Amino acid sequence: MKAGLSLEVKNLSTTFETPLGAVTAVDGVSFDVHPGEVLGLVGESGSGKSVTLRSLIGLIHPPGKVTGQVTWNGQDLLSVPPGRLRRVRGGEIAMIFQEPMTALNPVLTVGLQVEENLRAHTALDRGQRRARAIELFDLVGIPDAKRRLENYPHQFSGGMRQRVMIAIALASNPKLLLADEPTTALDVTIQDQILKLILSLRDELQMGVVLVTHDLGVVAGTCDRIAVMYAGRIVESGSVLEIFDGPRHAYTRGLLASVPQAGAERGPLLAIEGTPPALSALPTGCAFGPRCSFANDACRATRPELAEIGPGRQVACLHHETVAASKGQFA
Amino acid sequence: MTFALSLRGQRRKTRARRIPVSLIVGGAMLAIQLLLAVFPSVFAPYAPDSFDYNALMQPPSLAHLFGTDNFGRDVLSRVIHAYSVDMQIAFFATVLPFLFGTSIGAVIGYTGGLAETIFGRLVDAIITFPFLVLVIAIVAVLGPGLNNMYIAVGVVDWVFYARLAVAEVKVQKRLDYAEAGRAMGYSPARIVFRHLMPNIITPLIVYWMTDMALAILLGSSLGYLGLGAQPPIAEWGVQIADAKNFMGTAWWMSVFPGVAIVVAGLSFSLTGDGVAEKMRTRR
Amino acid sequence: MTDPTLISLEDVGKVFPMNSSLLRFMRGLPQSRVNALNGVTFEIRRGETVGIVGESGCGKSTLARCLVRLHDCDSGRIRFEGNDIAELEGANRRQFNRRVQMIFQDPYSSLNPRMRVRQILAEALSVHRMRPKAEIPARIAELLDTVRLPSDAADKFPHEFSGGQRQRIGIARALAVEPEVLVADELVSALDVSVQAQVVNLLLRLQTELGLTVVFVAHDLRLVRHISHRVVVMYLGRVVEIGPTERIFSAAAHPYTQALLAAAPEMDPRHRNTKPAARGELPSPLNLPPGCAFNTRCPLATGRCFTERPELRATEYGHMAACHLVDAHAVSA
Numbered sequence: 001m002k003a004g005l006s007l008e009v010k011n012l013s014t015t016f017e018t019p020l021g022a023v024t025a026v027d028g029v030s031f032d033v034h035p036g037e038v039l040g041l042v043g044e045s046g047s048g049k050s051v052t053l054r055s056l057i058g059l060i061h062p063p064g065k066v067t068g069q070v071t072w073n074g075q076d077l078l079s080v081p082p083g084r085l086r087r088v089r090g091g092e093i094a095m096i097f098q099e100p101m102t103a104l105n106p107v108l109t110v111g112l113q114v115e116e117n118l119r120a121h122t123a124l125d126r127g128q129r130r131a132r133a134i135e136l137f138d139l140v141g142i143p144d145a146k147r148r149l150e151n152y153p154h155q156f157s158g159g160m161r162q163r164v165m166i167a168i169a170l171a172s173n174p175k176l177l178l179a180d181e182p183t184t185a186l187d188v189t190i191q192d193q194i195l196k197l198i199l200s201l202r203d204e205l206q207m208g209v210v211l212v213t214h215d216l217g218v219v220a221g222t223c224d225r226i227a228v229m230y231a232g233r234i235v236e237s238g239s240v241l242e243i244f245d246g247p248r249h250a251y252t253r254g255l256l257a258s259v260p261q262a263g264a265e266r267g268p269l270l271a272i273e274g275t276p277p278a279l280s281a282l283p284t285g286c287a288f289g290p291r292c293s294f295a296n297d298a299c300r301a302t303r304p305e306l307a308e309i310g311p312g313r314q315v316a317c318l319h320h321e322t323v324a325a326s327k328g329q330f331a
Numbered sequence: 332m333t334f335a336l337s338l339r340g341q342r343r344k345t346r347a348r349r350i351p352v353s354l355i356v357g358g359a360m361l362a363i364q365l366l367l368a369v370f371p372s373v374f375a376p377y378a379p380d381s382f383d384y385n386a387l388m389q390p391p392s393l394a395h396l397f398g399t400d401n402f403g404r405d406v407l408s409r410v411i412h413a414y415s416v417d418m419q420i421a422f423f424a425t426v427l428p429f430l431f432g433t434s435i436g437a438v439i440g441y442t443g444g445l446a447e448t449i450f451g452r453l454v455d456a457i458i459t460f461p462f463l464v465l466v467i468a469i470v471a472v473l474g475p476g477l478n479n480m481y482i483a484v485g486v487v488d489w490v491f492y493a494r495l496a497v498a499e500v501k502v503q504k505r506l507d508y509a510e511a512g513r514a515m516g517y518s519p520a521r522i523v524f525r526h527l528m529p530n531i532i533t534p535l536i537v538y539w540m541t542d543m544a545l546a547i548l549l550g551s552s553l554g555y556l557g558l559g560a561q562p563p564i565a566e567w568g569v570q571i572a573d574a575k576n577f578m579g580t581a582w583w584m585s586v587f588p589g590v591a592i593v594v595a596g597l598s599f600s601l602t603g604d605g606v607a608e609k610m611r612t613r614r
Numbered sequence: 615m616t617d618p619t620l621i622s623l624e625d626v627g628k629v630f631p632m633n634s635s636l637l638r639f640m641r642g643l644p645q646s647r648v649n650a651l652n653g654v655t656f657e658i659r660r661g662e663t664v665g666i667v668g669e670s671g672c673g674k675s676t677l678a679r680c681l682v683r684l685h686d687c688d689s690g691r692i693r694f695e696g697n698d699i700a701e702l703e704g705a706n707r708r709q710f711n712r713r714v715q716m717i718f719q720d721p722y723s724s725l726n727p728r729m730r731v732r733q734i735l736a737e738a739l740s741v742h743r744m745r746p747k748a749e750i751p752a753r754i755a756e757l758l759d760t761v762r763l764p765s766d767a768a769d770k771f772p773h774e775f776s777g778g779q780r781q782r783i784g785i786a787r788a789l790a791v792e793p794e795v796l797v798a799d800e801l802v803s804a805l806d807v808s809v810q811a812q813v814v815n816l817l818l819r820l821q822t823e824l825g826l827t828v829v830f831v832a833h834d835l836r837l838v839r840h841i842s843h844r845v846v847v848m849y850l851g852r853v854v855e856i857g858p859t860e861r862i863f864s865a866a867a868h869p870y871t872q873a874l875l876a877a878a879p880e881m882d883p884r885h886r887n888t889k890p891a892a893r894g895e896l897p898s899p900l901n902l903p904p905g906c907a908f909n910t911r912c913p914l915a916t917g918r919c920f921t922e923r924p925e926l927r928a929t930e931y932g933h934m935a936a937c938h939l940v941d942a943h944a945v946s947a
Binding site for chain 1: 669670776778779806807808809810811812814815818819833835836837839840841859860863873874876877878879880881882883884886887888889890891892893895896
């Protein structure tokens with residue numbers, strides 16, 4: 001592994017105070033991201049994947065409260081002073097969002113927005129900043145960079161806006177890129193381009209990437225390791241190959257099976273019954289229990305903890321062996 | 332944020348059960364005033380027009396809580412009796428514009444095209460004139476009096492409801508539920524009045540509430556100018572007009588009717604806010 | 615009833631005027647227009663599922679809306695059982711509206727938030743006089759059961775349901791009038807993956823049980839492949855390829871379809887490409903390039919592609935593509 005910085009997340013929890021009491025959106029999540037690696041945080045709406053990402057760099061606003069440890073470059077990001085956190089955020093750690101239109105300032109030219117980030121995180125002078133901005137636009141594949149720097153966000157298409165976002169994020173030579181559903185709003189050919197761009201930048205710059213997505217196809221094509229989240233907790237993690245080959249949590253198994261596969265056309269899909277629980281009304285025991293076909297009394301009584309079942313492979317399911325063995329039943 | 336979605340189920344229920352404070356306060360104030368309007372003689376200590384030349388322009392006292400005016404009439408009794416007139420003005424001046432303007436606006440908004448263009452020009456023409464000036468001009472033509480005032484207000488006021496309804500319908504008709512109605516083959520009338528109307532009515536009711544407050548002000552202003560309610564009818568505007576020569580010597584003659592106007596306006600506004608809060612659409 | 619063609623589209627065109635500015639008008643410039651649909655021609659057969667795919671702006675949703683007459687087409691015609699739907703009047707139009715039903719994408723806006731489920735369904739039943747008044751409650755219970763919703767759902771408001779359940783209500787409303795054709799516009803794209811499968815299964819089951827013809831408009835190729843018998847691929851308002859599902863997915867003839875398929879993320883982590891499948895982006899629909907609309911992005915485009923617009927041509931029975939190079943590379947593929 002090349003020299004670089006790793007992110008270590010330990011026991012991260014995010015709670016929100018609501019009129020109905022505290023709601024835990026992220027509950028004891030732990031993971032590492034190594035340099036040059038793409039970690040996928042996978043889950044459905046309400047699983048806590050986006051909140052996790054935002055919690056890492058202090059983007060949770062009161063009444064939200066974040067606890068745990070986020071170790072980056074020898075310091076805990078959750079306890080550093082705000083000034084230091086600001087330097088890390090947008091500097092060593094950059095973030096891109098799902099909807100670039102709302103993440104970009106509509107009344108400033110994109111050139112200005114790139115330069116703003118350069119000014120905040122580098123010591124370049126005006127001329128150098130402009131040269132670097134052009135360089136960045138070339139890097140992310142925006143043609144005619146010189147002229148495009150003078151344009152406003154609304155003059156770009158969705159895919160180009162996402163490229164602008166990425167250029168801004170890269171301005172500070174980040175070591176870690178946090179991507180929150182960066183391609184969900186894009187068409188499939190454009191999504192493909194953006195994902196490939198992120199991968200090539202990862203190789204070039206040896207960045208770690210945390211990719212939040214609900215699309216298992218995106219995961220399969222992009223991620224090295226994945227962590228599957230359900231109701232605020234990681235239920236399974238491991239390398240993408242291991243998990244796609246042999247899911248060991250009933251939820252992961254159901255998610256993979258609910259995606260239509262070639263060769264089984266017009267047959268019924270293996271759907272997961274029911275809907276994800278509200279975070280304010282989680283069932284006792286395993287949160288997935290009520291929707292799980294493997295669940296028994298033990299699952300309803302105790303909440304399974306995430307346990308190591310192999311090198312780099314974790315699962316939080318009492319019946320993970322049965323789940324793994326049952327694979328052939330539906331494929 | 333995504334987690335908020337999963338919370339909605341819970342929050343919704345609590346909101347549905349709770350009645351907004353503004354609605355409770357505004358509603359209670361309105362209820363009391365309506366009671367005064369319907370049964371003024373029960374609450375008023377004196378008749379509104381009984382002269383008492385032995386007690387001209389008395390300051391507030393135990394016998395006359397709000398004092399007396401230049402004819403010795405009890406100000407409190409006149410303020411109470413004025414409720415009948417002013418609450419009537421609030422309601423009758425606005426109910427027809429509300430019903431007509433809302434319906435016609437919804438239809439215009441749904442139809443669009445030429446009807447909307449013509450309506451747009453009409454609105455432009457009408458809002459060029461200050462509302463009050465326009466109403467005064469019409470009353471001047473028709474002659475003073477309450478009924479003519481209702482007509483004058485109605486001729487102008489419906490436009491504001493219609494304008495609001497057009498805007499609301501144009502938003503709602505693009506939503507899939509309205510499209511779904513069209514795809515189901517429902518008639519335009521059904522879509523406008525059964526489907527769109529319940530979804531646009533909230534801001535219109537709120538506007539109606541504010542408009543009733545405005546109507547009271549307008550009624551009083553016209554009364555004050557001698558174009559609305561005619562003396563010796565007890566009406567706040569008329570009272571203030573009567574009092575204008577005695578502002579320096581007998582403040583109670585004008586202040587108490589003035590306070591009544593403010594309180595009435597406030598209670599309509601509060602009720603409007605409360606209704607808005609209560610009826611906010613849940614999706 | 616032997617004619618297998620239920621709906622036929624003949625050279626359908628739909629133009630949306632852009633907001634014209636006074637300045638443009640005074641300069642004597644023509645009003646700018648977007649050609650959402652351009653000479654779309656194909657058939658829908660009784661009992662089949664036709665998938666319509668393409669990226670945003672390709673006109674697939676406009677097409678869906680034209681099929682149920684939410685839009686009237688500006689040129690060409692759509693025939694339902696041989697009759698031009700634009701000419702249907704009165705009772706015939708109502709019959710058409712009943713027999714061809716649309717299900718909408720957004721489960722949050724497609725149901726009237728102020729009506730209970732019972733009212734929504736009862737309205738559909740009574741407007742089209744599907745049942746005498748006395749039988750309506752029983753029919754509502756039956757419909758809810760068909761879409762697998764609990765019977766107490768009838769007395770709730772839409773906001774009390776999850777997205778997947780609302781889509782079921784939308785389907786129940788469409789089924790209430792016993793249609794023959796369902797036009798589903800991005801039926802499940804607003805839903806979570808695990809819930810998508812439930813709704814897809816429901817649609818598949820209903821189609822077999824009720825013998826429905828389904829037009830399934832979607833951008834998700836995996837889903838379209840899963841439920842369609844035939845697939846129509848659209849690009850900038852035109853049909854670029856049409857054919858049986860397996861054929862399209864195994865031997866796509868048009869370079870755009872090939873790019874689309876290559877760009878769609880695969881579920882196999884072992885199978886990765888590092889190069890993007892298609893370069894460039896959609897050209898603005900306001901000024902389409904002359905010749906083939908895909909020529910700005912096509913890796914194979916030749917001189918002819920920039921001057922002459924390719925028409926849909928059959929490559930083999932039931933499979934057509936609009937590409938000058940179709941024979942050459944269909945063989946090599």
